Amino acid sequence: SQELEQSPQSLIVQEGKNLTINCTSSKTLYGLYWYKQKYGEGLIFLMMLQKGGEEKSHEKITAKLDEKKQQSSLHITASQPSHAGIYLCGADIVMGSGNTGKLIFGQGTTLQVKP
Amino acid sequence: DGGITQSPKYLFRKEGQNVTLSCEQNLNHDAMYWYRQDPGQGLRLIYYSQIVNDFQKGDIAEGYSVSREKKESFPLTVTSAQKNPTAFYLCASRRSGTASNSPLHFGNGTRLTVT
Numbered sequence: 001s002q003e004l005e006q007s008p009q010s011l012i013v014q015e016g017k018n019l020t021i022n023c024t025s026s027k028t029l030y031g032l033y034w035y036k037q038k039y040g041e042g043l044i045f046l047m048m049l050q051k052g053g054e055e056k057s058h059e060k061i062t063a064k065l066d067e068k069k070q071q072s073s074l075h076i077t078a079s080q081p082s083h084a085g086i087y088l089c090g091a092d093i094v095m096g097s098g099n100t101g102k103l104i105f106g107q108g109t110t111l112q113v114k115p
Numbered sequence: 116d117g118g119i120t121q122s123p124k125y126l127f128r129k130e131g132q133n134v135t136l137s138c139e140q141n142l143n144h145d146a147m148y149w150y151r152q153d154p155g156q157g158l159r160l161i162y163y164s165q166i167v168n169d170f171q172k173g174d175i176a177e178g179y180s181v182s183r184e185k186k187e188s189f190p191l192t193v194t195s196a197q198k199n200p201t202a203f204y205l206c207a208s209r210r211s212g213t214a215s216n217s218p219l220h221f222g223n224g225t226r227l228t229v230t
Contacts, residue, residue, distance in 0.1 A: 006157070033218050042119075042205060042221035043158075050216060088157055090219070101146060101165045101212030102173065103219060107157035 004089055006106035013079050014114050021074045021109045023089035029069045030099065031092035036085050037108070043088065046074075076111075084113045117142045121206050121222035128200075128229050136191045136225045138206035146212030147189035148219065151175060152203040161204075164189055165212035193227065200229045 005024045013019050023032070031050055035043040047056045049065040049072060056063050060077045076083055086108045093102040119140045128134045140147065146165045150158035150173075160173030164183040178197025183189055189208075193200045203226050207219040 004157075009155075031216060035219075035221075040203070040224070040226070042223045043207075043219070045218045045220070048216065048218050090158075099213040101163060101171070102160065103148065103163075103209075104160060104174070105150070105158040107155075110155075 004091055004106035006089060006109050010110040012112045016078055019076050019079055021087050023072045023106050025070050025091060029091050030094045032065055032072045033090040034063050034074050035088045038085050079113045081113045081115055084111055086110050119206060119208055119220055119222035121225050126225055126227045130229055131195045133192055133194050136204055138189045138222060140187050140208045142208055144208035144210050146209050148207045149191045150205045152205060200227060
């Protein structure tokens with residue numbers, strides 16, 4: 001079965017520093033989603049990647065999908081306290097007959113930003 | 116405003132009792148999902164439904180049951196057979212379960228405590 005591994009599991013950075021979170025899949029990624037979660041709340045959709053080599057940015061957050069479509073990274077530039085939370089990657093499960101409709105998640109990366 | 120409503124936000128039950136968590140969406144989405152989140156862990160898929168009157172087991176379906184009688188509703192019952200029911204439960208929906216460009220929209224979750 002396909003699994004998503006996120007690293008690091010937790011991260012503490014000083015405000016203003018850059019940081020990167022990685023999401024690695026055991027199989028090819030066809031739909032890769034990045035979400036942010038505040039503790040005890042629902043997930044907020046950040047970005048979606050589908051094509052190998054694709055890169056998307058929103059404000060100070062950039063997500064990339066590697067050419068082989070097995071790893072994605074989320075990069076935050078000049079971190080701020082508002083970036084603190086849990087970041088999760090999710091992926092569609094695709095089998096021979098196509099997209100199964102199943103969507104799984106990594107274990108999450110908890111980010112703290114020190115002012 | 117369109118969205119997903121989960122109720123209640125907090126739920127307390129005695130061990131041995133079944134409990135049903137509500138999830139309603141007015142986004143006209145075909146697919147709906149239930150996930151469980153434990154402290155320090157990512158989301159684990161319980162059940163998902165791509166169309167009315169049809170649903171599939173996720174990775175941790177044992178001890179849970181669902182129904183999808185209406186497009187906008189996907190209630191989850193936590194039965195007494197679930198050994199560790201205390202957790203944060205998240206409901207989500209998306210336009211299509213089989214298109215790999217369809218991000219999930221999440222409710223705000225229900226925190227269930229069983230004592």
